[in-house]
Structures are given as C-alpha cells and as structure tokens.
Amino acid sequence: MKTHRILFQPMGQRGIFPEGTSILEAARRLNIGLLNVCGGNGTCGHCKVQVVSGAVSDRTQEEEQFLSPEEIESGFRLACRTIPLEDTTLQVPAEPLSAPQRTQVECRIAYPSGIGMAAFNPSAPMGLAMDLGTTKIALFLVDLETGETLASQGWMNPQIKYGEDVISRIALSDHDQRMQKTVVNELNSWIQKITKDIGRHPEDIQQAVAVGNTAMHHLFLNLPVSQLAKAPYVPAIKSEVNIKAREVGLKLAENAILHLPPLIGGFIGSDHVAAILASDHQQSTGTRLILDIGTNTEISLVAPGFISSVSCASGPAFEGAHIRHGMRGAEGAMEHVRINNCQVDVQTIGDIPPTGICGSGILDAVSQLLENGIIDKTGVMKDPGRTRIRNNEREFVLFSGDGANGTREITLTQKDVREVQLAKAAIQTGIKALLQNHHLTVKELSQVLVAGAFGNYIDLESAKAIGLLPMLPSSRFVQMGNAAGAGARMILVSALERKKSLEIAAKATLLELAVKPDFRKLFMESLVLEPYASSVGVNTP
Ligand code: FES
CATH class of the missing domain: 3.10.20.30 (Beta-grasp domain)
Incomplete structure (x- = not known):
C-alpha cells in the first residue's frame, strides 16, 4: 500500500x-x-x-x-x-490545539464526615473514585476506612481527539474500538502516578466507583452507543453495574470490584445521580433545583416526595464552541467581562493577555451588552455607534489585540449572541417545564445548586440578568464545583450512601421535553434575554 x-x-x-x-x-x-x-x-x-x-x-x-x-x-x-x-x-497554529482546560476536581460543598467504610468492606484499604466527564476526568484515591481523600487528579479526557462532544464520539465509536482503550490507558497511567506520589501501588486499590453521563458510561463499558444519538435515546443498560475492574482493563488489585451507579435515563447519567446525592448533604430542606450545565445540561427538581429530571440540548456555546473567538477555560481565556459604555475591562485566566473568551466570559459579555443597551432583550445588536460590521456581521470589540505577545482582536458577534440565546433558552425551558409539571413557581425553590466547572466560575448576577438562572436571592444559590466527584467518593466509602444513590435513580422520573405539548412555545419565550422570577412555573391549562 x-x-x-x-x-x-x-x-x-x-x-x-x-x-x-x-x-x-x-x-x-x-x-x-x-x-x-x-x-x-x-x-x-x-x-x-x-x-x-x-x-x-x-x-x-x-x-x-x-x-x-x-x-x-x-x-x-x-x-x-x-x-x-x-x-x-x-x-499547526496555537489556536486549534486543544488547550488544557482548568479542571475542577474539588467540590465546594461540605463533604460529609463519618461515612467510613468499616461496615461495608473492612478488608479494603484503598478505593478509587472516578468522574468520567465528556471534557474532563477526575480521580480520587480514598482511604476506605476513614473516608479521607488521599490524592486527587484532574485532566482532559483523551477521547477529545475523537470529537469534543458525545455525539461526535458516538458516531465514531461503532467503527472505532480505540475510544474505550484510550480512556482506560490514560486512567491506568494516572492511577500509577498518583499512587506512587503517596507511596502506594495500584494493586492496593480494592474498590472503585466510576460515574459519568450515559455516553461516557457506555463507552467505558464498551456497550453499544449508536442508539444514544437518536430519540428516544435509550441506554443499553440503566441499572447499577458491579464487575471486576480488570474486565474493563483497569490495573488495580487482582479482584478489585468496579461499581457503576445506575443511570436515570436518556442522557442523564450516574454523574447526575452522584451530584444529587452530594447535594443531599446541604442544609436545605424543601424543594431544590440541581443543574449541571454543559453541552447537554441535566436538571433535577428534588422535593421530599419526588425527583424529576430533564436533559436539555444546550449546545457547546458555554464551552466556547460555535463562538467566533470562543475557547475553553484555559490560560488566556477571558473569564470575566465588565462593560461601562464603551470601556471594556476583562479578567483572564492566568492574568495574561487574552487569547479568546470562555463560557463564563461569554455569559458576562452578553449580560453586559444587555445592561449597556448594546443589544436589546431580543438579542439584536442595535447600537451602530458602539458596534461595527465585519464580514457582513455586526460585532462588538471586546479586546483590540495589536499582535504583540500573540494577542489578537477579540469580538462578540451577533451570531455569538444568538448561540448564547439558544443555549440559555434550552436551559430555561428545562427549568420552567420541571416547575410547571409540579405546579411550582420559581419563588418556591429553596435552593438552586449549580454543579460542574462552568457553573463554578460563572457570575450568578450575569446568569440571572439574561435568564439563564431564575431571579432569586444570591443566598439561595450554591456553586458546588465537582459535585459528581464528591458523590462518587460518598458511594465508594459508604454502604448507606451507595444505597441512597440506588434510591435516587429509582425515584427519579425523566421528563421528555420534546413530547411536551407547549415545548415550542416555552422555548420561544425563553429566547428573550431578561430575568425571570415569580410569574413563571405556574401550570396553565
Ligand atoms: S473537525 Fe474539522 S471542521 Fe470540525
């Protein structure tokens, strides 16, 4: 050849x-x-x-x-x-290289104490919790007797080279079995490294727990995934899985058991189950909303009598994709933006000159353009004095790069604003649909818990101003960080928490947005960039 x-x-x-x-x-x-x-x-x-x-x-x-x-x-x-x-x-210019994103390993909520493993498996000295995200992977080595985290590590999911989003990877995986091996090989080398760092060996790991969205879960287990790319997105398996870790290629103790908690269904995987579990340890009573915002956003309404979940196709705008100068949350990304008339102040990750704009910056920029009257609430850029036309498109200049230190001009275009509107409308529709289904209003939410890396870094006021999140007092919001990782550790070290995770998945019902009769109307209304509060959520006949 x-x-x-x-x-x-x-x-x-x-x-x-x-x-x-x-x-x-x-x-x-x-x-x-x-x-x-x-x-x-x-x-x-x-x-x-x-x-x-x-x-x-x-x-x-x-x-x-x-x-x-x-x-x-x-x-x-x-x-x-x-x-x-x-x-x-x-x-290869620097721009198309997958820059390493800051990885959110820790959870900001209080990690519950006293959930030792003694009653569960007293002979297992060390455990491994894994959060398999589409973009990032986090590992935690845990002392199974005390529940203490001994070491943790986060890094980019190596499957990214096969596509940034799960749909691209699903399309490839039926012809390419390398996807599973890629992730397992990388896990084995990181496990080797972090155990060595604390003077231990991978063979000391007796128990492992892995959580992930439905696609990551299926790819990890080498299950068929093509059905996940088309409605009604039926998982090959939803129940918990307990197998020998070596069956998926993990190099741990000879008989180490790998536990994968159950999925809720559709795209809502065990990472969301773990996040709900972690959120259980908040002080809040009453009704709470838990969101993990990403290309696919999972939202659950959790109340004493029910758990109702929805999955929204929010698209990759908040991950910096489909945005003219978008990038991931890596060094050089604008993460916060303030606009005062035409004066633009930006904060970048790493405090270096900006090379692009990441999700939290994009959210700020749209909110600030709205506040300054440069876009209206329908998203139209309407201020010729402060915007310009380039390549037949209106845009606002956020940063005038002069080429020095590799800087370049960074703008937010009319199309970028539209992408943000679509993303936020998908999420707002999901929240409103959940509330409507249970005859609840925004004001009845006692707490809104935002999980994941994007949710951890966003300015809540910007999110509320454009209607990405409901207009509630800041005291009702919790930015949880890596709640899925925290939940995975709880499931690893506590028989009680593991049982609770099974109950969460069994109790959760999946709301199918696409079959909701007023879905289109709700979505169109949600495109408007404005705060929403008390008037929504009431179920109208
Ligand atoms: S990977 Fe080439 S256009 Fe998307």
Whole structure:
C-alpha cells in the first residue's frame, strides 16, 4: 500500500500513514490534540492547519465556508477535510490545539464526615473514585476506612481527539474500538502516578466507583452507543453495574470490584445521580433545583416526595464552541467581562493577555451588552455607534489585540449572541417545564445548586440578568464545583450512601421535553434575554 510521511510543526511530530488518511486522522494517531468540535464532520471549522509543503486534496465546500480568503491564500486547510497526496509538512497554529482546560476536581460543598467504610468492606484499604466527564476526568484515591481523600487528579479526557462532544464520539465509536482503550490507558497511567506520589501501588486499590453521563458510561463499558444519538435515546443498560475492574482493563488489585451507579435515563447519567446525592448533604430542606450545565445540561427538581429530571440540548456555546473567538477555560481565556459604555475591562485566566473568551466570559459579555443597551432583550445588536460590521456581521470589540505577545482582536458577534440565546433558552425551558409539571413557581425553590466547572466560575448576577438562572436571592444559590466527584467518593466509602444513590435513580422520573405539548412555545419565550422570577412555573391549562 502506498504511504505518505506527514510532519506536524512546530511540535516536530511525524508519522507514515496509508494513502487516504486525512490530516485529522494522522494527528489523532500521533496524539496531537487538534480541536475537532464536530468530530471531523467539517461543520465546526476549528481544525485549521497550514500546509507548508506537499500536494494535498482539492479544497472542499466546507473549507470555502470556514476559511477566509487570506487563510486560503496562506495555505490554510481544514485538517478533517484534507488528504495528503504526497509527503507533507504542516504548521499547526496555537489556536486549534486543544488547550488544557482548568479542571475542577474539588467540590465546594461540605463533604460529609463519618461515612467510613468499616461496615461495608473492612478488608479494603484503598478505593478509587472516578468522574468520567465528556471534557474532563477526575480521580480520587480514598482511604476506605476513614473516608479521607488521599490524592486527587484532574485532566482532559483523551477521547477529545475523537470529537469534543458525545455525539461526535458516538458516531465514531461503532467503527472505532480505540475510544474505550484510550480512556482506560490514560486512567491506568494516572492511577500509577498518583499512587506512587503517596507511596502506594495500584494493586492496593480494592474498590472503585466510576460515574459519568450515559455516553461516557457506555463507552467505558464498551456497550453499544449508536442508539444514544437518536430519540428516544435509550441506554443499553440503566441499572447499577458491579464487575471486576480488570474486565474493563483497569490495573488495580487482582479482584478489585468496579461499581457503576445506575443511570436515570436518556442522557442523564450516574454523574447526575452522584451530584444529587452530594447535594443531599446541604442544609436545605424543601424543594431544590440541581443543574449541571454543559453541552447537554441535566436538571433535577428534588422535593421530599419526588425527583424529576430533564436533559436539555444546550449546545457547546458555554464551552466556547460555535463562538467566533470562543475557547475553553484555559490560560488566556477571558473569564470575566465588565462593560461601562464603551470601556471594556476583562479578567483572564492566568492574568495574561487574552487569547479568546470562555463560557463564563461569554455569559458576562452578553449580560453586559444587555445592561449597556448594546443589544436589546431580543438579542439584536442595535447600537451602530458602539458596534461595527465585519464580514457582513455586526460585532462588538471586546479586546483590540495589536499582535504583540500573540494577542489578537477579540469580538462578540451577533451570531455569538444568538448561540448564547439558544443555549440559555434550552436551559430555561428545562427549568420552567420541571416547575410547571409540579405546579411550582420559581419563588418556591429553596435552593438552586449549580454543579460542574462552568457553573463554578460563572457570575450568578450575569446568569440571572439574561435568564439563564431564575431571579432569586444570591443566598439561595450554591456553586458546588465537582459535585459528581464528591458523590462518587460518598458511594465508594459508604454502604448507606451507595444505597441512597440506588434510591435516587429509582425515584427519579425523566421528563421528555420534546413530547411536551407547549415545548415550542416555552422555548420561544425563553429566547428573550431578561430575568425571570415569580410569574413563571405556574401550570396553565
Ligand atoms: S471542521 Fe470540525 S473537525 Fe474539522
């Protein structure tokens, strides 16, 4: 078979690949983390690379759409659409490399004391809790007798090279069994490292618990996933799973048991069950709302008599995708934005000049544009004096990069605002639908618990101002951090908490938004950028 050499610069990584291998596929095989939000479908435009030498396949329609005339002139191509026809050298700009995101390992809520393992498995000295997120993975080594966390580690999910979102990975996984191995290999090396750091060995780990959304759970267990990509999104299995850890390839003690708590259904996985469990340890009584905001947002309404859950397709805008200058929450990302008339103040992660804007910054920016009258509540940019037209689109300049220190101009476009509106409308619709179904109003919520990394860093006032979260006093909100990780540790060390997690999953009912008769109306109303409070949630006939 004919082969070509492909060299990636500036990292200097090279390989020999069979004819017909795309540049993105070659990057994946070399473990080069090229951003591929759409999983290589040619629909996100993030995988830009520059061809320095070598003939490549003809430009495609998708490339005409995503590459500017200047980029085409300079030899830029989309890695997923381009196939080298001979030995090729490529230059990878910093932007499409998957920058490591700050990983939220810890939970901000109080970790309950006195949940030791003695009654559960007194012979097991050390346990492992894993939170398998779509973007990030967190590991915790736990003393099973005291419940104390001995070490923790968070890092990017290596499956990202197969696609940033679960749908892209699901599309690939039926043809590519490497997905499961990729994550297990990475887990084994981190387990090796963190056990060594505390003077222990992976073989000391007798018990393990893994939580994750439905897709991560299924991919980890090598279960079929194609049905998760289409309605009604039925999981292959919902009940708890208890197997030998070695059956999935984890290198722990010879007979170590791996427990995966049950799923609620649809996209609502055991990570959400674990988050609800962790939120149980808050002081609040009464009705509470628990949200984990991501590409898919899981929301549960928890009251003494019921748990009702909904999954919303909120899209990747708050992860920085589909936003002109969006990026993940990595160094250089604008994480907070304040606008006073035309004066823009930004705070970046790492206090360095901005290279893009992440979810919390995007939320702030939209809220501030609204407050300053630069957009109206329908999201229209209406101020020609403070905005401009570029590439046939109106935009607001957040940062005027001058090229020094690698800085560039960062703007928020009319389309970016629309993406945020769609994301927040999906989430607001989910919240309102849950409240309506139980004849409750916003004011009756005693607590709103926001889990996950995005929820941890957002400005609650910005979220309330555009209607992403309900308008309630700040004292009723808790930004929990990694609640799923905290819940996984509780399930690991306590038989009682494990039992509770089974009860949570059994009690939770899934609300199917798509079959709700007034779903469309609710969604359209939720597109409006304004606070919502007492008037919503009452079920109208
Ligand atoms: S366009 Fe999305 S990965 Fe290439």
